[in-house]
Amino acid sequence: MSSSSSHPDLILTNARITSMSSSPLPSNSDAIAVTHGRVSSIGPTSAIATLAGPSTKRIDARGRSVVPGLVDAHNHGVKACLARLYACSFTFSASPQDIEAALEGFFERNSGVECVMGGRYGSEFFKTYAGQLLPTPREWLDARSRGRAVYLREESGHNGWANSRALELVGITRESVDPKGGRIGRTDAGELTGVLIEDADVQARLRWPDWTAAQYEDAVREYVKVANGFGIVGSTDADANEGILKALSEVDREGGLSLHVVAAQTTPYGHREEPLDYGLHERWRELYTSDHVDASFVKIYLDGVARDDSRTAFLLEQYLPDPRFPESHRSHAHVPAETLARDYVELDRRGFTVKTHCCGDGSVRATLDAIQAAREANPARSEIELLRHEVAHCMLVSASDIPRFRRLNAVAELSPYLWSGESCVSHRRACLGSERVERWYPVKELLDAGTELAAGSDWPAAVASVNPWPGLASLVTRTDTSDPSSAPIGLDQAVSIEDALRIFTVQGARAIKRGKDTGSIEVGKSADFVVLDRDVMEVDPRMVGATKVDVTVFEGRIVYEREGAN
Ligand SMILES: [Zn+2]
Structure with missing residues (x-):
């Protein structure tokens, strides 16, 4: 001592x-x-x-006021900091000229880098600047890449934009077939535009050269600094690959992790019939759990996003009609119900908490069904060791599914920050209609039904900062608090400031399994x-x-x- x-x-x-x-x-x-x-x-x-x-x-x-440290129950902060430190960064509102300037600056500072990752351009970028990105976005980028492979990511994190060398690097040619759940952008004449949608973007990123261990560790240190600066003392990395897991536990062992971290282990994105590799997740948990790193969570992506141009959130009722999509389109779950149920039963039995990305109400229901299967198959768990599986995002939840959260002891993890950024709201309105948007993130209904709640920024997807305070405020105001003229959305789903603070502290701490340890100011x-x-x-x-x-x-x-x- x-x-x-x-x-x-x-x-x-x-x-x-x-x-x-x-x-x-x-x-x-x-x-x-x-x-x-x-x-x-x-x-x-x-x-x-x-x-x-x-x-x-x-x-x-x-x-001055003193409150418990906050918990961000869902972000991709290490990846965000990798991008901040080692990628070519520009803002969601960047114009083609801004992107050109950002690339120039990046090349000046990083003369030896052959493969350049960058982002993030806004979701309306190609619509807004179609007339400037000629002859195709790919060739426009070629002319500004100094011979390097350049791949730029879109705001939502679901789409990307490649130049010719980048397409070559990831093996995409004119002859490539669109992956299931994704699209390779082409002109009417069949030329590659360089734009990769959903699973095409996922495949490109999987084939992209990985960061080094030292870069991952620097990004962890940077993330901790940024998070602590906003009052965050606990967070969940909502898609931790082995590079992130290793770096988190390494930085923790050297004493640099001033955060309670949950690392939700990554699983394959996109359509999947076969069960997960449970042994791999057990090995990673064994290897990478440390004092401040809980690696006993697994992340599953069950659907995509509700955007006007991609419409991959799995809905119970169809999207608004649009000639670009099939009639009665409501998308589908990435994983069939039997496989998902098996994953939940097996992971629950092995002591993993499962966090599943659910943007649409169809995915929410499918996930609750899978949690129910786990509860029925593994009934012996006492309250203390009960794993509170998380339904992530909960943008749309059917009224009939709301009471199931409490019955199944499932956490509704909310993304309230998504009010900020007008394009996000207009996208939702365009494909879902105003009625569904007015009831999105039904926080009050969930709260009144006794649901365990938590909130996450999802940074850097759709929000430009991990700052939790605008998200916390928007639970109360139901507006984009950075914009005084922003109109509230679904004010009857607003909660009190005390409830909002509880979601970000006590309840967030419970979601990251640190409820006994943090989340409130108490002796001990x-x-x-x-x-x-x-x-x-x-x-x-x-x-x-x-x-x-x-x-x-x-x-x-x-x-x-x-x-x-x-
Ligand atoms: Zn996420």
Whole structure:
């Protein structure tokens, strides 16, 4: 032991504490003492201050609000940081000229890189700039690639844009057949346009050269820094390949992971009849679980997205009619029901929590059916070891499926950030119709039915930042809080600020299986809390989205301090 002192390592005083604990704090509690990474005492500043010894670190909150650290239950933060550090980055709103400039800058800084990954262009990009990307988007890109292979990703993460060398590298030619669930873009004359939709994009990425171990580890360190800066103390990587798993546990072993991380192991994307490789997932869990990395989750993609031009979310009722799609189109699940049920039964039996991407209400129902199969096949689990399987996104949920979440002890994992970005909303309206959009993310109905909830940013898919505060605010306002003119969508699904904060703290912590350890400020729990620049419980909910984190404390250590805030 480093010290036999009975003094706390850290005290935080003069705070307005929102503990999110189910038991109320002692009256006048405005201070917290932390010993060996855990909250050791909560009480009035006058009492807590007397506990401090000569080596106790002090934070004077000066009346500011302190809440538990937040949990982002769904993101792709390591991949986002790989892109930030090692790819050619530009914003969703980039024009062809912006992309050209970004490529120029990238080539200047990275003269030796032969295969360039980049992104992300907006989902309306090809519609908006069709007249400029001539003769085809592929050739337009060729002319600006200095002979390198260039592959750019789209905002949603489901489509991509390749130049000729990139197509060559991944083996796509004029003769290539469209993969099931995907499309290789071609002109009327059969020339490749370079645009790869859904499974064609997946296949291209699978054949693309992987990042190095050192790059993965740098990306993990970068992700931790970014997440802590927004007050995030726990998160789920919603599609962890072996590179990510290895880097997470490596950085954890060297002491660099100031986050409780769940790594949901990746599985093959797209159409699949055969069961998963359960042995592989057990090996990865064995190899890559560490103090702060829980590798006992598996991610399945059951459908795609509800976008006007791809319509791959699996719906119970058909999409709005559109000549580009078959009559009564409602898409389909990637995995047939029998296979999915078998995966759930086997993974549940082996102690894995399954997180399944479900954009459409058809996928939600299919996933609940599979969870039900697991509950029936493995009934012996007690409440303590019960695995709360997660239905990810829950954009559309049939009213008749809502009570099933509670009955099956399934988590509805929400993506409230998707209000931001007008193109996203207009895409949904164009293919689903306003009635379905008004009831999307039925948070209030789920909450009233006693559902376990969690929320995730899905960064960098569709949102430009992992910042949780706009997402939290939008659960209350049902608007894009970055845009004051944004109209609310389905206001009757709004929840209170307290419920929203609970979803991002206590409930998020339960979803990542750290409910006993974090998610609320309580004696004995890990000292994971944040000092904020405003009291989110008091301010106008429209101001919550702009909340700034002044200090983040993880396991009693200050892991982030905003410059000039203290
Ligand atoms: Zn995702």
